Every structure is written in structure tokens, then in C-alpha cells.
Amino acid sequence: MPMQFNKLILWNFVAVAVLASWYWLPGHGFWFQIDRAVFYFFNNKLGESQAWVNMIAVANNRAFDAVALLVMGLVYYSYYRKADAEQKRRLLIVGLLMLLTAVGLNQLGRTIPVERPSPTLTFDNIHRLTELAGFKTKDASGDSFPGDHGLMLMIFTGFVWRYLSWRAGLWGCLFVVIFSAPRVMGGAHWWSDIYVGAFAVAVFGLAWLLQTGLMDAVIGWLNHRLPRFKRAG
Structure with missing residues (x-):
């Protein structure tokens, strides 16, 4: 894949603009208004139904990850099993690099000079999931920005869109919404932790990896260098 210069510039601009609009606005500006509205909407629901509490608590248990x-x-x-031997080898390499990218971009996100406690540690007189549920769950984070779960899901989405198909990419987008929601609904993350912080880091990192041809070059290099194992007989 040749370098997509225009797309690289566009996605870098989007990432920087979104993050800057959150970082530089006093009190995070309109982003905080969204954050507060989303938090109280779901927090109020925790006081209405024990069934709802249990469902959100299960979704925020580590095992649910x-x-x-x-x-x-x-x-x-589903794509791997239908591939031929050469394609399977390539998909294994892509999967490995996707995991390494997730680790690297998560560390990149930690370099953002922000230490932001979750809404449950910010607001008073609220419902706490850990107090309402009868089992272990999570409802708080001392440093919730950017949202690590959302970031991992967005990285998966970027890779499968690029290397599997646009349909797989759409599934990835759906997974971002579904599997990052419990942390927001339980109060362990702000809405903007996901859709500002994680989004900005994912878009910035993936733009440099996928729009420059760098990832394709690494995949090709590993495919050439890694040993090939032949089946016996």
C-alpha cells in the first residue's frame, strides 16, 4: 500500500483537533457537559432497578472482558478459517502486530499529561455500583483518560477494516460502542475518555501505521523472514 499522504494529514488533523478541543477548553468546555449528562443519566438508573444494577455490574466484572x-x-x-495457507500465515502475522500495536498505543496514551479521576470519584451523593451489587465489579478509576478498553477496540477495528474487510470493520465499530459502554454506564470512565481520548490516540497512531505503508512493510518483512513449517507427510 503506497503512502496515502492526504489521508495521513486528514486523520492527524482530526486527532489533534479533537484532543485539543478537549484539552484546551476551560473545564473541557462542551465535552464536560456531555460527560456530566451521560454520567447522571446512567447513574440515576442504578437507583431504579436491582436487575439493572446486576447487569451493569456483571458487564464491569473483569471476567466479562x-x-x-x-x-x-x-x-x-471467521476470516482465518476460510483463507488458504498463505493467507492464514499473513493473518497470524497481522494478529501479532495488532497486539503489539495495542500495547504501544496504550503506552502512547499514557504520555498525555492528564490525570483524570473517573466521575464516581468526582461527583458526590451518587450511586456506587460496588456498593449496590452483591459481587465484585468495577466502578472507578484514579486515572481514566484515555479509556484503555475503547482504545483496544478501536485498534482492532482499524486493523480488521484494513486487512479483513469493511464488513469486519463495521463489526468492530459496533464492538467499540457495545463493549466500551459498561465502563461509562458504571461510572468508571467518562464518555470523553472513550470518544475523545481513545479516539484521538487510535486515529493518530493508526494513521501513521496504516496510511504510510509502514505496517504493510513490516508484515511483508516478517512474512519473508519468519520460518515456514511444512506438515509432515
């Missing part, structure tokens, strides 16, 4: 991994894995595997 495996569901997101399983669903993403199933989408990836």
Missing part, C-alpha cells in the same frame, strides 16, 4: 476478546476472536477466525 473475556467476552469481548472472544467475540473479536470469532470475527477474526
